[in-house]
Amino acid sequence: MKLINKVLTGVALTAMTATAAQASTLEDVRAAGELKCVVTTGLAGFAAPDANGRWEGFDADFCRAVAAAVLGDGDKVKFVPSTGKTRFTMLNSGEGDILFRNTTETLSRDVDLKLSFLPVNFYDGQGFMVPAALGVTSAMDLDGASVCIQTGTTTELNLADYFRANGMSYEPVPIETNEEGFTNYVAGRCDVYTTDASGLASTRAKFDDPTQHVVLPEIISKEPLGGAVRHGDDQWHDIGKWVVNALINAEEMGVTQANAMNLAANVGKNPGINRLVGSEGSMGAMLGLDAKWAARAVAQGGNYGEIYERNVGPNTPLEIARGLNNLWNNGGVLYAAPIR
Amino acid sequence: MSTPTSNTNPLLRAWYDKETRSVIVQIIAAALILAFFSFIINNAVVNLSNIGKDINFSFLWDNASYDINQHLIEYSSTSSHFRAMIVGLINTLLVAVAGIVLATILGFLLGVMRLSSNWLTQKIAYVYIEYMRNVPVLLHILLLHGLIVSSLPRPKGSYNFGDTFFLNNRGFQMPSPEFQSLFWIVSGFVVGGLAFAWWFSRHAQKVQDTTGKAYPVALINIAAIVLLPLAVYFILGSPIEWDVPALKGFNFKGGMVIRPEFIALWLALSLYTAAFIGEIVRAGIVAIDHGQTEAAQALGISNSRVLKLVVIPQALRVIIPPLTSQYLNLAKNSSLALAIGYMDIVATIGGISLNQTGREMECMLIVMGIYLAISLIISSGMNWYNNRMQLVER
Numbered sequence: 001m002k003l004i005n006k007v008l009t010g011v012a013l014t015a016m017t018a019t020a021a022q023a024s025t026l027e028d029v030r031a032a033g034e035l036k037c038v039v040t041t042g043l044a045g046f047a048a049p050d051a052n053g054r055w056e057g058f059d060a061d062f063c064r065a066v067a068a069a070v071l072g073d074g075d076k077v078k079f080v081p082s083t084g085k086t087r088f089t090m091l092n093s094g095e096g097d098i099l100f101r102n103t104t105e106t107l108s109r110d111v112d113l114k115l116s117f118l119p120v121n122f123y124d125g126q127g128f129m130v131p132a133a134l135g136v137t138s139a140m141d142l143d144g145a146s147v148c149i150q151t152g153t154t155t156e157l158n159l160a161d162y163f164r165a166n167g168m169s170y171e172p173v174p175i176e177t178n179e180e181g182f183t184n185y186v187a188g189r190c191d192v193y194t195t196d197a198s199g200l201a202s203t204r205a206k207f208d209d210p211t212q213h214v215v216l217p218e219i220i221s222k223e224p225l226g227g228a229v230r231h232g233d234d235q236w237h238d239i240g241k242w243v244v245n246a247l248i249n250a251e252e253m254g255v256t257q258a259n260a261m262n263l264a265a266n267v268g269k270n271p272g273i274n275r276l277v278g279s280e281g282s283m284g285a286m287l288g289l290d291a292k293w294a295a296r297a298v299a300q301g302g303n304y305g306e307i308y309e310r311n312v313g314p315n316t317p318l319e320i321a322r323g324l325n326n327l328w329n330n331g332g333v334l335y336a337a338p339i340r
Numbered sequence: 341m342s343t344p345t346s347n348t349n350p351l352l353r354a355w356y357d358k359e360t361r362s363v364i365v366q367i368i369a370a371a372l373i374l375a376f377f378s379f380i381i382n383n384a385v386v387n388l389s390n391i392g393k394d395i396n397f398s399f400l401w402d403n404a405s406y407d408i409n410q411h412l413i414e415y416s417s418t419s420s421h422f423r424a425m426i427v428g429l430i431n432t433l434l435v436a437v438a439g440i441v442l443a444t445i446l447g448f449l450l451g452v453m454r455l456s457s458n459w460l461t462q463k464i465a466y467v468y469i470e471y472m473r474n475v476p477v478l479l480h481i482l483l484l485h486g487l488i489v490s491s492l493p494r495p496k497g498s499y500n501f502g503d504t505f506f507l508n509n510r511g512f513q514m515p516s517p518e519f520q521s522l523f524w525i526v527s528g529f530v531v532g533g534l535a536f537a538w539w540f541s542r543h544a545q546k547v548q549d550t551t552g553k554a555y556p557v558a559l560i561n562i563a564a565i566v567l568l569p570l571a572v573y574f575i576l577g578s579p580i581e582w583d584v585p586a587l588k589g590f591n592f593k594g595g596m597v598i599r600p601e602f603i604a605l606w607l608a609l610s611l612y613t614a615a616f617i618g619e620i621v622r623a624g625i626v627a628i629d630h631g632q633t634e635a636a637q638a639l640g641i642s643n644s645r646v647l648k649l650v651v652i653p654q655a656l657r658v659i660i661p662p663l664t665s666q667y668l669n670l671a672k673n674s675s676l677a678l679a680i681g682y683m684d685i686v687a688t689i690g691g692i693s694l695n696q697t698g699r700e701m702e703c704m705l706i707v708m709g710i711y712l713a714i715s716l717i718i719s720s721g722m723n724w725y726n727n728r729m730q731l732v733e734r
Contacts (some may be wrong), residue, residue: 085695092391113698114391145590146510151687152695157405160417171510171591172407174681174692187486188494188509189600191590231391 025229025236026070026288029097034076037063038096041081041177045202045311045318046102055079058311059100061301062121062227066098066243069293074300083176085152088113092230098240100227102196104154109228116237118227119244121304123324123333125219126158127197129204132214134191139218143168148181148190150174155195158221178203196223198312198320205317239287246294248336249276250303252327255295257302264295276339283339294339304334384701399697400425406692408683410599421693428688429710435606435684436671436714442610443670444663447617454622465618472615478676480612485604485680492600495591504584506592509600515582516596522579529572533565540564601682605674613670617663624659625651656729664722668715675711685710 029035039047039059047059055063055077064074080096091099092114102124103109105117128147130136139162149156151174163170173190175181182203185193193203197219204210227244229237250256253273255263264277274280277298278291287293301307308325312318326332354360388394400422407417411427412434453465472480489509493499498508506513544555573579585595628651636650637643677684678691685707694703 085691088695088698089700108696109698114393142590144588144593151681151692156692157696160405160407163407164417170407171409173409174683174687176678176681184489187489189489 025097025233026239029070033071034078035063035067035070035098036078036080036096037066038080038082038087038090038099038101039063040101041083041179043102043178043199043202044205045316046198047079047100056311058122058307059102061307061311062100062244062247063098064300065247065297065307066240068300069243069246069289069297070239072290072296074296083152084150085176088115091115091228094230097236098227098229102199102225103228104196104223105226105228106154114231115228116231118229118237118240119248119336120224120226121244121248122198122225124196124198124223124225126155126194126221126223127200127219128216129185129193129200129213130191130216132212136214136216139216139220140166140168142170142192144170145191146171146173146189147192147194148173148175148184149194150178150181151176153195154221154223159194162220182206196225198225198318201312201318201320205319235288239289242283242287242339243294243297245336246276246297246339247304247307248327248334249339250294250298251305252329252336255298255303257299257306260295260298261292264292272338272340281340388701393698395701396699397702399693399699399702402697404693405696408688410602410683421689421697424693425685425689425706428683428685428690431682431688432671432674432677432684432686432710433714435602435609435674435677435682438606439609439613439670439674440667442606443613443617443666446610446614447666448621450614450618451621451625454618455625469615469618472612473619477608477612477673478679480608481604481676481680484608485600488600488604495587498587498592506585506587510591511597511599512603513585513592513595513597515584516594518581518583520579520581522576525576526569526573526579529569530565533561533568536564537561599682601677601680604680605677605682609670609673612673613666616666616669620659620662620666621655624655624657627658628654653729657726657731660722660726660729664719664726667718667722671714671718672711 023031037060039055039057042048043057045057047055047057047063050056060077060079063077063079067077068074080090082090082096082101087099087101087103088109090096099115100121102122104124105120109115110117128139128142130142136142142163147159147170149159149172156172156174159170159172171190173184175184178195178199181193181195184190185203193200195203197215200215204213204215207213227240229240249272250260253270253276255273255276260277263273264279267279268274271280275283277295278284278293282291284291284293302310305327308322309315312320314321322330322332324333326334328335355364385395401420403417404419404421404424405417406424408415408424408427410431412430413423413427415423415427450465450469453461454469456462456465492507492509495506495508495510498506498513500506504515540555540560541557544557548554583594585592585597587593632650632654633646636646641649674684675686678686681687690703690707694700697703
């Protein structure tokens with residue numbers, strides 16, 4: 001018996017040392033020389049591979065900004081596509097270092113799924129899209145409809161709540177990816193497609209004639225979308241958080257993709273800009289990074305406004321107005337904590 | 341001086357002994373396996389606790405908060421995850437059982453067709469089998485689902501069968517029965533008919549064994565199980581009311597619906613597995629020595645009785661064991677339901693519940709446990725049947 005106990009303890013100890021010896025995420029990322037970023041399997045404007053296989057989009061640009069800050073090169077990103085269902089498991093199991101996947105921050109995800117959310121980078125809400133030919137003008141007319149929803153999302157729960165609260169019935173048609181939702185919607189398996197308004201805009205832009213489809217006026221939920229990291233590595237969480245804050249602050253201070261590196265090269269008049277681009281103070285060192293982390297992040301894909309306009313703004317096929325996603329002093333709610 | 345030292349060393353002596361050596365090797369192997377699994381389990385537990393998670397099944401009693409389109413028992417978004425799991429389990433069992441029944445019927449038909457002396461019949465079966473079993477079943481499922489959803493009309497343009505049955509890309513709508521109070525009398529007659537049929541088959545067998553007199557068993561049994569209850573049903577004034585579906589707004593209301601996801605999954609699984617069963621049946625029949633048939637024919641009994649009494653009972657002994665593994669395959673393949681959004685056990689507790697609660701380990705353990713149980717039940721049932729069919733040696 002003693003022998004068996006010894007053997008078992010030995011086995012357990014080896015197992016524990018084998019698993020417990022984990023380096024910090026920052027060290028892991030530096031050692032690997034690349035940032036593993038969990039994104040969607042393809043949502044035009046947010047993250048989708050272009051014709052050359054390069055990932056493009058709002059979320060993809062945030063991945064690159066983090067890589068630029070941490071590794072010095074925004075192209076050192078390995079994009080890890082995930083479905084709504086697999087994303088958190090992939091992050092928690094270490095298949096990804098950080099997640100930017102139009103993900104809604106909720107209490108249960110933050111606390112129970114053991115995630116740490118980065119500041120909200122896109123304020124969204126759930127909407128409905130229907131073919132214009134149906135003549136539906138309000139979500140309250142959707143009683144009895146078949147509704148396509150992506151499983152494993154907050155939209156699924158909002159939908160159930162909304163129809164229950166309004167005493168309406170519906171047939172849920174569960175789908176895995178946006179692409180599958182599009183196919184089923186086009187084939188008429190469902191009358192309605194529901195997801196975040198930004199996702200609807202992205203899907204609608206894919207139709208040959210987008211005017212054949214209308215997005216209903218009701219927004220039935222708050223969907224603050226943001227990046228996330230695993231619980232338990234505060235340093236890594238801080239880095240992600242401040243990269244997002246830096247991009248928003250950069251827009252506010254007029255630091256752009258074009259001038260970021262120039263501003264970083266010499267000490268300017270504006271101390272706020274100096275601290276951001278690293279020509280003054282030691283903000284980078286506090287994060288465990290070098291002084292020019294934020295300047296590189298901005299130089300990679302531009303500040304928040306540039307990223308927005310390039311991927312989802314009014315001049316893109318998605319045509320999403322800045323709305324809530326404007327700076328606080330421009331009528332929006334973006335109010336990033338200062339870098340000081 | 342030349343005596344080998346090995347004989348004096350007890351350890352080496354034990355090693356050279358065949359039996360002792362085999363025991364030692366087995367102990368080492370068992371220890372390694374045990375160490376491997378304890379490492380894996382420990383690894384999971386340690387890693388989960390590292391990110392602050394435990395293994396806890398209490399989430400099963402929380403509100404599921406999501407809706408399921410196909411639920412054979414009462415279910416709403418206020419039901420618990422546990423109930424969602426039961427709904428999923430029933431959906432899995434439904435498609436597995438329906439699939440096994442259809443696959444068996446088609447498979448036996450294909451097996452016989454493959455042996456037909458008619459050139460066309462034989463080639464049709466041959467081409468069908470080769471096509472079906474050489475394409476992955478997932479593609480069959482996706483193809484069928486795509487065909488149903490894209491090629492059938494939308495609800496407004498449904499194929500209408502006498503204003504009672506409707507076919508469209510939301511499924512096959514049909515009236516649902518609402519049983520009135522008098523219906524239990526009819527059910528009583530069905531149960532009685534079944535009991536009678538069971539007794540009568542045994543009785544007829546006994547009479548035939550002793551006197552050689554053969555009753556028309558099948559006819560009498562059908563009359564007892566179907567015709568008599570049917571007559572009672574009409575005498576009582578048809579105690580079932582039918583809820584007929586009607587188009588209201590986006591979809592049909594009332595009645596019941598077989599959804600495209602179920603149809604696609606059921607047909608794809610059945611058609612695919614039937615191809616394998618067809619080959620198994622053919623092998624089973626070919627395995628029976630032709631002398632058996634000739635000997636039976638020499639007795640002067642009809643061809644159908646030669647099949648029924650001589651060939652099939654012997655062929656079944658060859659067919660049943662591989663048939664069991666096909667049934668298991670079908671039941672497990674039903675998890676591909678995920679690809680088209682059929683709400684089976686994987687899609688409910690192993691999918692949405694898993695994702696909404698973040699309890700990966702617990703949900704996967706439940707799903708694995710359930711599949712294991714389903715498979716073991718199928719195998720033990722088939723083993724029981726197999727034992728009954730085995731040659732009884734006297």
